[in-house]
Amino acid sequence: MAEKMRVGFIGLGIMGRSMARNLYQAGFPITVWNRTASRMEAAQEWGAKRAESPQEVAQTSDVVITIVGDTPDVEEVVTGPKGVLAGAREGLVLVDMSTISSDATRKLAEQAKRKGVRMLDAPVSGGDVGAREGTLSIMIGGEAEDLERVQPLFEAMGKNIVHCGPVGAGQTVKACNQIMCGLNLLGMVEALSFAKKSGVDLEKMIQVTTQGAAGSWALSNLAPRVVKGDLEPGFSVLFQQKDLRIVLQEAERLELPLIGTATVNQLLRSVQAHGGNEDGTHSLIRVLEQLGNVDIVPTDGK
Known part of the structure; x- marks a missing residue:
């Protein structure tokens, strides 16, 4: 099942672009979205599919990963008019790998839950080097069953993968x-x-x-x-x-x-x-x- 998991990836910055590529190289079909279109074009060159909005990413994915700049950015791509929740179906897993406050994370998780979407917070450490080499430390908050489902994705991006507790604990x-x-x-x-x-x-x-x-x-x-x-x-x-x-x-x-x-x-x-x-x-x-x-x-x- 893991090799067929369709992954949506939102945020192709210094960290995200390498993380997304590592997922693709591990065999996962990737659909990407980024506010700056040129970064999506670069991802298309190595095999990613391009979406026109976070909503479209969710519509074509089993798991959606976000790694964007700040709390307002996460809120926009997740809960905005064309955000992930607008395109999500029940059972989708949302993995936010941005660094935001634990309080904001818990509020987003509640909104996701009302849509039937499971959420993990999974911020990372290791910098651009760790992102490129797939050796990131990943700190995860959320339910153990959701972590087990997406564990193969984390293993493609990092080496030190730790379940820290409930939603917000990763942050x-x-x-x-x-x-x-x-x-x-x-x-x-x-x-x-x-x-x-x-x-x-x-x-x-x-x-x-x-x-x-x-x-x-x-x-x-x-x-x-x-x-x-x-x-x-x-x-x-x-x-x-x-x-x-x-x-x-x-x-x-x-x-x-x-x-x-x-x-x-x-x-x-x-x-x-x-x-x-x-x-x-x-x-x-x-x-x-x-x-x-x-x-x-x-x-x-x-």
Whole structure:
């Protein structure tokens, strides 16, 4: 049955385009929709079918996956006049792999349920590299029986697939992930700044520290990009800030102080103030350069 499952895929950004292609290469028929038409044309070249609306995607699919920018985007493609629910039949499974708030997820799941549609929230971590290589971490909220049905799809996109609890639990765990990503990012750029101002070779510092207790995804994957002057996004400042906004709003509701997360949010706001919305999150290094009066990114870099 799994090999005949018809998959609809909505959202062909940096992550989504690779995830959709991995599903197609795993043998699943794919119908895609994206607000920017050129990305659908690129998907057609490798074998995807093109739909004219999210509604049409749902009409031709057994499972619909969404991975779009923010809560309003998810709401539009799911509940809008030509959204997924407008074209869904009873029994369709909706898998939202965007990063939005757990509260918004639960509300969407209730709307879907009234249409006879099952919903899983399944945000991901691993960046553009994980999306391309099919090694994403996938954090899932929803019913176990729905997860079992679509498990083969997750296995085509990721390696660390974890059922975190009921609907919304995946988004809560993703928020935890983004807290740690932000703080690891700050630690990485501060270490680079300290090493550079102390006159230590940056590549040697990275080589040693990645293998010890200080090791992190940011240190292994983003620090080498900084040293090469590559600030292109695997994950953009704009979307990181969206995620941290979700975290901090939820922390306010919980009356929970998140001092480090708030600091990262404010430092990234400085990146935004200098026009860095579309740069990779590791462009946080620019703020440390300014604060410490130290040149880290090569002058011929971006």
